[in-house]
Amino acid sequence: MNLNNQKIINGLIIDPLIFTQKFVRACDVCICSGECCYYGVYTDKSEYEKIISKKDRILKSMDDSQTKIVEDWFEEEQEDNDFPSGIAVGTEVYNGKCVFLDKQGFCTLQKIAIEDGEDKWKYKPLYCILFPLVIFEGKLTIDDEHLERMHYCNKKENQVSTVFETCKNELKFLLGEKGFNELDEYRKEFLKLNIKENHEAA
Ligand code: SF4
Ligand code: SF4
Known part of the structure; x- marks a missing residue:
């Protein structure tokens, strides 16, 4: 697999950042008060x-x-x-x-x-279900601008998971079971190749 090739699932370009972006293990509005909803959608x-x-x-x-x-x-x-x-x-x-x-x-x-x-x-609304994932100009990626504004799920000490791991149900909702499985295969290949490239560069 060439990392420069774009992966497209269900018509959406997949940004590999969704596999590596750190995030909380689960949303907890008792802690964050649902602050991602403070700006509307x-x-x-x-x-x-x-x-x-x-x-x-x-x-x-x-x-x-x-x-x-x-x-x-x-x-x-x-x-x-x-x-x-x-x-x-x-x-x-x-x-x-x-x-x-x-x-x-x-x-x-x-x-x-x-x-x-x-x-x-x-x-x-779909955009509320997906956050911190977002569809922007045909690409499934991270809404980093909005995530940066958060005080709980954007804190490094709370980010013990990745967006992919935390948002599996949301990704299944968006892509369907088949699309999600394809995404997971892509993730495994991406991470394997990424590790290999980093190893060779070291
Ligand atoms: S995305 Fe962040 S701010 Fe929104 S509910 Fe989850 S933890 Fe709270
Ligand atoms: S509609 Fe979206 S932004 Fe508004 S409260 Fe519901 S989840 Fe939050």
């Missing part, structure tokens, strides 16, 4: 429509730190080819956090799905 237009269709259910689970004015939940639509529909819609920030983040650090979209016995990610 871009959703695909279809995700936005799905969320709005559940507005009455979402309202029931919001707490007093969240705005219940539905018109204040999203920004204006904008063109963005990183999204399947070609249109991105950002969530608004209210009280210093995404409108859907409650005061305990939980995403209301995930909370209602769990409370209703549905798949926990049914209403959650």
Whole structure:
């Protein structure tokens, strides 16, 4: 395998950084307060429509730190080819956090799905599921700019794992079982060749 060759799975270019980037072993909002949600997120237009269709259910689970004015939940639509529909819609920030983040650090979209016995990610935007992974200009990579802002999962002493290891379920969700297995094979080859090249350079 030539490390300069691009690996493409399900139409996404794979950035090998996802195999080596250090990360926490698991997210724990009791420690981090869900600070990755403090800035809002871009959703695909279809995700936005799905969320709005559940507005009455979402309202029931919001707490007093969240705005219940539905018109204040999203920004204006904008063109963005990183999204399947070609249109991105950002969530608004209210009280210093995404409108859907409650005061305990939980995403209301995930909370209602769990409370209703549905798949926990049914209403959650893909970009939220994936972080610190991100799809940028057709490449599956690390959202290093956003990760740098974090005070828990970006601290070296807490980074006892890698993004690949911690985010296996998220990668399976994105790529499917077959795509994930292909990714894992690529990872093994990449790490083997990387070790060999480093050894030869030493
Ligand atoms: S990505 Fe970081 S900030 Fe976000 S929930 Fe996980 S540990 Fe917390
Ligand atoms: S939609 Fe949910 S997971 Fe995404 S940024 Fe907002 S609170 Fe966080």
